Each structure stands twice: as C-alpha cells, then as structure tokens.
Amino acid sequence: MRVEGLAINLATVREQWGLRQAVEACARHGIFAVDPWRDQVAACGLTEAATLMRDNGMRVSGYCRGGMFPGADPAARQAAIDDNRRALDEAAALGAACLVLVVGGLPKASRDLAGARAMVAEGLAALLDHARACRMPLAIEPLHPMYAADRACVNTLAQALDLCDRLGAGVGVAIDTYHVWWDPDLARQVARAGAGGRILAYHIGDWLVPTRDMLLDRGMMGDGIIDFKAMRRLIEDAGFTGPQEVEIFSALDWWKRPGEEVLAACIERFRACC
Amino acid sequence: MRVEGLAINLATVREQWGLRQAVEACARHGIFAVDPWRDQVAACGLTEAATLMRDNGMRVSGYCRGGMFPGADPAARQAAIDDNRRALDEAAALGAACLVLVVGGLPKASRDLAGARAMVAEGLAALLDHARACRMPLAIEPLHPMYAADRACVNTLAQALDLCDRLGAGVGVAIDTYHVWWDPDLARQVARAGAGGRILAYHIGDWLVPTRDMLLDRGMMGDGIIDFKAMRRLIEDAGFTGPQEVEIFSALDWWKRPGEEVLAACIERFRACC
Numbered sequence: 001m002r003v004e005g006l007a008i009n010l011a012t013v014r015e016q017w018g019l020r021q022a023v024e025a026c027a028r029h030g031i032f033a034v035d036p037w038r039d040q041v042a043a044c045g046l047t048e049a050a051t052l053m054r055d056n057g058m059r060v061s062g063y064c065r066g067g068m069f070p071g072a073d074p075a076a077r078q079a080a081i082d083d084n085r086r087a088l089d090e091a092a093a094l095g096a097a098c099l100v101l102v103v104g105g106l107p108k109a110s111r112d113l114a115g116a117r118a119m120v121a122e123g124l125a126a127l128l129d130h131a132r133a134c135r136m137p138l139a140i141e142p143l144h145p146m147y148a149a150d151r152a153c154v155n156t157l158a159q160a161l162d163l164c165d166r167l168g169a170g171v172g173v174a175i176d177t178y179h180v181w182w183d184p185d186l187a188r189q190v191a192r193a194g195a196g197g198r199i200l201a202y203h204i205g206d207w208l209v210p211t212r213d214m215l216l217d218r219g220m221m222g223d224g225i226i227d228f229k230a231m232r233r234l235i236e237d238a239g240f241t242g243p244q245e246v247e248i249f250s251a252l253d254w255w256k257r258p259g260e261e262v263l264a265a266c267i268e269r270f271r272a273c274c
Numbered sequence: 275m276r277v278e279g280l281a282i283n284l285a286t287v288r289e290q291w292g293l294r295q296a297v298e299a300c301a302r303h304g305i306f307a308v309d310p311w312r313d314q315v316a317a318c319g320l321t322e323a324a325t326l327m328r329d330n331g332m333r334v335s336g337y338c339r340g341g342m343f344p345g346a347d348p349a350a351r352q353a354a355i356d357d358n359r360r361a362l363d364e365a366a367a368l369g370a371a372c373l374v375l376v377v378g379g380l381p382k383a384s385r386d387l388a389g390a391r392a393m394v395a396e397g398l399a400a401l402l403d404h405a406r407a408c409r410m411p412l413a414i415e416p417l418h419p420m421y422a423a424d425r426a427c428v429n430t431l432a433q434a435l436d437l438c439d440r441l442g443a444g445v446g447v448a449i450d451t452y453h454v455w456w457d458p459d460l461a462r463q464v465a466r467a468g469a470g471g472r473i474l475a476y477h478i479g480d481w482l483v484p485t486r487d488m489l490l491d492r493g494m495m496g497d498g499i500i501d502f503k504a505m506r507r508l509i510e511d512a513g514f515t516g517p518q519e520v521e522i523f524s525a526l527d528w529w530k531r532p533g534e535e536v537l538a539a540c541i542e543r544f545r546a547c548c
Contacts, residue, residue: 209423
C-alpha cells in the first residue's frame with residue numbers, strides 16, 4: 001500500500017543500508033520519496049543512483065547536502081563553492097526537488113560569528129547563478145543554535161529568510177522540526193516563508209528529553225516533546241504541499257535496529273503523530 | 275588588590291566550597307561581588323549569609339534562582355509562585371541586585387510549548403506585586419534553546435523583552451553569553467534591553483567546541499568560541515554598568531580543580547579576554 005505524503009531522509013537508515021538497499025526497502029514499504037546523502041550516492045555511483053530512483057518510481061524530495069561555506073582563507077571558501085557546484089550537478093542528475101544546505105559554522109580557531117555569517121551569504125551568492133542554471137533550488141536549513149559554532153551559523157528561520165530576501169529567486173528553506181521547534185517566532189516565520197514561496201522541504205524528527213548526545217540522539221516522532229500535528233498545520237497553512245521527510249540521526253537507538261523495523265516505525269508514527 | 279567589575283556566580287565553585295568559604299575566598303582574591311544560589315544560602319542560614327555578605331563588603335550581584343513556573347496543574351503552579359515569593363524575601367534579606375529567574379520548561383508529559391510559555395507569563399504576573407513591594411527586580415534569564423524542553427522555555431532575549439514589555443516596571447533580563455551568543459538578533463535586542471533599562475545582570479561563560487555535556491560542560495572565558503570583548507561592548511554601549519559575573523557549570527573540568535585555582539583563572543581570563 002502506498003504511503004502518501006511521507007519521505008525518508010536516508011540518513012535515517014544510513015548504518016543499516018547502502019543506497020540501493022534503502023531505496024528498494026522504501027519501495028517495498030510503499031514509500032516513494034527519499035532524500036539521499038552525497039556519500040550514499042557516491043558509493044553507488046551517480047548514474048546508477050539516478051537509474052535506481054527512476055526504476056523505483058522514487059521522488060527525490062531533496063539532496064543532502066551542500067553548504068559548509070565558511071573557511072579560514074579564500075582558497076578554502078572557493079573550494080567549498082566549487083564543491084557545492086558539483087553537488088548541484090548531482091542533485092540535478094537525480095532530479096532532486098532541492099539541494100539542502102547546512103551552511104557551516106565558525107572556521108577553525110575563529111570567534112568571528114558575524115564574519116562566518118558573511119561568508120555564508122557570500123558563498124550562497126556565488127552559487128546562485130549555477131543553481132539557477134541547473135533549475136535546482138537551494139534550501140537553506142537553519143540548524144538548532146547548539147550547532148552554531150561547528151555546523152551551521154544560520155540558526156533561525158528568520159535569519160534564513162532574511163538571506164532568501166537578499167538573494168532573490170532560486171533560494172528557499174528546509175524546515176526541520178528538530179531544529180526549529182523551540183523558536184518563539186516560529187509561527188510568524190513559517191507564514192512568512194510560505195507567503196514568499198520559500199518552503200522547499202519539511203523534515204521531521206523529535207526532541208528527546210533528556211538528549212544524551214548533541215548530534216546523534218534525535219528521536220522518532222512521538223518519543224519526544226514536539227507537537228507534530230501543530231507543526232504540520234503551520235506548514236500546510238503556509239501552503240507547503242510536499243512530503244513530510246523523516247530525518248533521524250540516532251546512533252544511540254534507531255541506527256542499531258534493523259532497517260525494516262525503522263521504516264515500519266516511521267510509517268506507524270507518521271500516521272499516529274504527524 | 276581589588277578586582278573591579280568582576281563578580282563570581284557561586285555555582286562556579288559549588289563543588290569546592292560552601293557559602294562562607296566561597297565568599298571569604300572571593301574577598302581574599304579581591305573580588306567583592308558574588309551571586310549565591312538558594313541551596314548555598316539555605317545550608318548557611320539566611321541570616322548568617324546576609325551577615326557574611328555585609329562583613330566581607332560583598333555586593334550581591336544577583337540571587338539564583340527563582341522561576342520554574344510551569345506545572346501540570348494549578349496547585350503545582352501556585353506552589354511555584356509561593357516558592358518564588360520566598361526567594362524574593364531571601365533576595366531582599368541578602369540585599370541582592372535582582373532575583374535571577376530560570377523560568378522552567380514543559381510540564382512532565384506535555385508537548386504544549388505555547389501553554390508552558392503562557393504559564394510563565396502568568397507566573398511572572400502573579401509574582402510582580404510582591405517583587406515590587408520588596409523592591410527586588412525580577413531578572414528573566416533567556417536560556418539557550420537546547421534547554422527549552424526541560425529548563426526554560428524563554429529562549430531568546432527578544433522573547434524575554436516581550437515579557438518585560440507586557441509586565442512593566444520591576445522586571446528585566448539577565449544576559450548570559452553562554453545562552454545568547456549565537457542569536458542573529460543579539461545586537462538589536464541588547465540595545466533594546468538597554469534602552470528600556472532592562473539589563474539587570476550580565477553573566478559570562480564560554481561555549482566549548484566540542485561541548486561534551488549539554489548542562490555541565492561550560493567553558494572558562496578564552497577556552498571556547500565566544501568573543502567576550504565584542505559582547506561586553508554591546509552590553510556597555512547599551513548602558514549596563516554592573517559587574518561581569520562569571521557563571522560556569524563545569525563538572526568535567528573546573529569543578530574538579532581547587533577553588534583557589536578557579537578564582538585565579540576567573541581573574542586572569544577576565545583581564546585577558548573580557
């Protein structure tokens with residue numbers, strides 16, 4: 001039976017399966033939208049990955065990930081832009097809906113947060129022509145503020161949308177419940193994102209109490225404290241019609257379970273909680 | 275030699291010393307402002323604690339802490355308000371500059387973040403008359419968003435200042451670098467806080483990369499990625515003239531060192547980095 005409206009970010013089963021196994025398992029479970037990661041695609045081969053998606057009737061709800069723009073010197077920043085151009089080409093070859101961007105944190109030994117944020121804006125601007133030429137939207141993903149130093153210095157939806165406003169067409173946001181659920185300004189900013197046609201992806205994953213690891217202890221929907229139905233209403237009221245994409249980094253729990261069990265849980269919780 | 279402009283939040287040496295030892299050690303090091311915690315004062319006795327402060331010429335830069343307003347039922351919320359009234363009385367007896375509030379997170383088994391935030395607003399409103407009668411300012415401390423579920427659902431300076439605007443006189447904010455350094459809107463909100471005369475306390479502590487524990491791995495100034503001199507400029511440009519108060523929860527490092535070494539490090543880093 002086809003599960004409408006659900007996508008699986010393949011990080012969720014990265015420890016269990018390679019790309020082919022993961023895609024075929026999703027198809028068996030009736031899930032026909034996935035978001036693969038670059039390392040998974042590279043291990044499979046880009047052409048084979050594209051064929052795999054097509055043969056299984058898979059919608060590619062996003063491609064993870066580009067970004068990581070800040071660098072200690074101009075050469076490092078240029079290398080990041082070049083790498084992002086390749087990521088755009090891969091996303092286009094896969095027919096992805098967008099390239100998801102984790103923008104990067106502070107360069108090593110830097111305390112200049114404003115400077116890192118400026119590097120992100122510059123990197124995005126430098127990438128934009130190629131993104132537009134590929135017709136591949138750039139989806140800026142604001143990450144939880146606890147990642148501001150080392151993963152992404154874009155930390156609120158408002159901040160991501162301010163970047164979108166500066167950049168114009170071809171840029172939007174990926175909204176992940178795990179990263180934004182706490183934001184006092186969330187309802188207003190989701191509406192703003194929708195009004196601007198900026199919502200490119202909607203990721204779901206729960207916040208556990210306690211959270212035992214800052215990166216790899218994300219929860220299956222229903223196991224934590226996020227109100228997914230309320231969040232979905234916000235997103236859909238803002239006009240988003242794409243799938244809800246489960247993205248769970250869970251070294252402490254779900255990555256240890258059989259992939260089949262994880263997919264079954266995604267479907268069950270998606271129906272019960274989201 | 276007197277160290278001007280420095281205060282020690284006594285959580286920083288809570289594993290090493292009781293209140294009397296900590297206060298006398300600060301005085302020996304030339305530090306004449308402290309912020310004690312309620313459990314430290316209770317163990318010493320309130321009257322003796324007040325005498326201790328006076329005898330050592332200690333300014334009490336704040337009293338930690340009130341708050342924890344959300345509760346699963348009205349009785350729990352009323353108990354929190356009653357307890358906060360006692361905290362106000364204690365703060366007044368100590369001659370503290372403000373009562374620092376960690377407002378509390380979600381009630382157990384709740385996913386209603388908006389509801390918890392409403393409970394905070396109600397709790398603050400219920401406390402305000404007594405705070406004004408005691409002439410004891412309430413200092414709302416926005417906590418890092420990673421504590422939104424379990425410690426404080428006020429997570430940005432903007433959100434805290436919105437509460438202040440609703441409540442009127444007698445309420446302000448405690449600004450802690452550890453909690454707010456990442457905020458893209460920080461400069462604007464610090465200026466707003468200053469313009470409204472709302473900055474009651476300024477706490478300093480560093481963000482370590484990596485952070486190994488979400489609560490108890492805070493860094494000594496200079497060991498992490500916060501630009502304290504830039505932050506101090508913001509705070510002072512906003513008109514704050516109080517001390518910089520070192521507050522470091524560090525089960526993994528500083529709580530294991532001799533208290534004398536910790537105080538010496540606070541002074542050295544305060545001079546070098548802040």
